[in-house]
Amino acid sequence: MTHTVGNDGAEAAVRAPTPSLPTPTPELRRSSRSRGWVIVRGVLLRIGGGLFVLWAAATLTFFGLRLIPGDPAQAILGGPGSQASAEALAQVRADYGLDQPIWVQYIAQLGRLATGDLGTSYSLRSPVAEVIGAQIGGTLLLAALALIVAWAIALGLAVWSTRGGRIAAAVGSTLEIVAAAVPHFWLATVLVLVFSTALRWFPAVSTAGPEGLVLPVLTLALPLAGFLGQVMRESVLDALSAPFVLSARARGESENGVRWRHVLRHGSLPGIALSGWAFGFLVSGAVVVETIFARPGLGRTLLNAVQLRDVPLVVGVVLVVALGYVIMTVATDAASRLADPRLRRQGVAL
């Protein structure tokens, strides 16, 4: 477990004693032998935790949605005004298993979910999994681009505002607070007014081409950049006064080298840790942004489903988002480990 990462050697040396002791104590030998097991156990625990979250999410939504007043069979046949015959209702109840005891329905539902069957949409009359599969790409593209843009803005702002003296710091923190507080729907409105209505640079309704992505991506990215920038700046300031920066400077590294190689790495840690939350933020934002810019995607599908009270579709989208969140937290954990050598040394911390 020796780390030969060039300049980071000094950084790591300050944080943890070097492992190259002449005679390893029994304690050290034992821990290095069981390290592989620690990592495997950590990964298994993470996956187990993720599966638990998914099971609980499915259970909560299943029983939570039983609170809906009215007959689900009636809802499937088009709501209370549909004048469905008694035979049709009975047929639907049998088809959807609604005449079974609730525990049987629950077990059957879990079984279907485990095989990736999310049921049939009431309003679109097609499998929920297919609907989601058709819509998810656009949303993923939008969210991924927004995440990249937000990171770039936040990092740039954090590094610039901690360097340029008090005025830059004040401007930076004001920008961040305002950006973080501005709701997506109003930011979208202002961006459309400026860049679409007045300047005519980008379309107000999202088109298929890349120019249609600019305003939706900016709308999603700017508030996120505000949040990320706030935590990153604090962390950058922390790092600037940390011993490893002093030691890097003492070795004669340039100011830019110190900032980009050591400070930025440290500054990005809280941003990485926030990624699970950022995922949720982007999904929530996507509902609003896709609606405003009339972009096809998961968010708009969800909103339509909520308005029509299309329960299987709502539950399907929500569960897919929960799955995304679980995957994101596992990925976040791995990314923190890549960026922070201290975590790699410790094995897996839960």
Add this chain to the structure above:
Amino acid sequence: MAQWVAIGVLALLLLAAVLPGVLAPGDPLAIDPAQAFLSPRWGHPFGTDESGRDIYTRVVHGAAPSLVIGVAATAIGILLALVLGLAAALGGRVVDFGVSRLLEVLFAFPGLLLALLVITVYGPGIVTSTIAVGLATAPGYARIIRSQTRSVASAPYIEAAVVLGRSRGRILVQHILPNAVVPVFVLVTLGVGQAIVWAAALSYLGLGAEPPAAEWGAMLFAGKNYLATAWWMTFFPGLAIVLSAVAATVLGRALQRRGPR
């Protein structure tokens, strides 16, 4: 400096909510079709909407419903969070385990999605959307209250009280609750701004307050179809929401810096 501006904005907001007639004597629902779609001008500083209603009057009168929704949603969220957070921190290991797992699961649903689930169950409307926002914000508050209470409960002065032979109930009421709950007021300040934004977002999506009402989110919803021709219909209500949210955030931050921890 910034916090004084924030206090000024919030004072104006409170004045508009309590005595809207002082700032805007007109009727927010009075229609005048001959005066429809006027751009901002003398007499109509924020312009007029599709029925000739004065946007300035409507923004001022919209402060009360928007503020009430924000405060009510935050109160619902904080109360629920207090129950969960205090139970987890003080109820022993089994309760703590259960509540912590529940919070973990709720975190897998992003806030707006949790709110949308609630609306799917109970249907759209102003009451549902307020409850939905409250429920959606509760997990975040609960986690903060849990860790706050735990750190207070393990503080040296609690140990001292135990050593002095005080009863559990007295320690809870006299020492733990005041110290664990006071920081919650900072959360409330920060939370009201967020709750106003969230409730407005739901109204904007057509799931909250209905358009004729002078509520900021509903005004945005009504104005979004006229964005290209009458930008003032969405710009000014949105500005009111942003100003309230920024002011609440700035004030909350200032309180956070000043208070303990």
